[in-house]
Amino acid sequence: MRNVDTAPSASQSEDQDSTQYTSCPLTRGVPWASKWRGPDHIIFGHDAKRKLQQYQYATGLDTGCVYGGSLTACVMPIVLQTPLFEKLGFVAPTLDDLGAELISVPARRKYVATK
Numbered sequence: 881m882r883n884v885d886t887a888p889s890a891s892q893s894e895d896q897d898s899t900q901y902t903s904c905p906l907t908r909g910v911p912w913a914s915k916w917r918g919p920d921h922i923i924f925g926h927d928a929k930r931k932l933q934q935y936q937y938a939t940g941l942d943t944g945c946v947y948g949g950s951l952t953a954c955v956m957p958i959v960l961q962t963p964l965f966e967k968l969g970f971v972a973p974t975l976d977d978l979g980a981e982l983i984s985v986p987a988r989r990k991y992v993a994t995k
Contacts, residue, residue: 883909913938
């Protein structure tokens with residue numbers, strides 16, 4: 881599922897807070913990661929068409945290495961999450977909060993021809 885349709889489902893009224901999304905073709909809708917509201921931060925791949933995607937609670941690292949783009953990694957410091965954090969009301973940190981760094985290196989060659 882790469883894109884989601886943001887229209888409310890038939891069983892959902894316009895004023896409901898929890899929007900339910902349905903998968904849709906790439907020609908419509910929005911990237912699912914742009915709608916992810918956490919609290920966990922998702923790091924994902926396998927979406928080379930969009931290249932690097934950075935949202936508040938989701939990061940897409942596929943930068944098309946197999947097509948001659950870059951290989952990208954997320955380097956993060958160790959963070960200890962404990963029940964005390966939750967008890968004190970701390971929210972899950974974003975990549976910026978963690979001081980995470982995204983690093984890309986160019987592909988040595990194209991492994992798959994682009995269409």
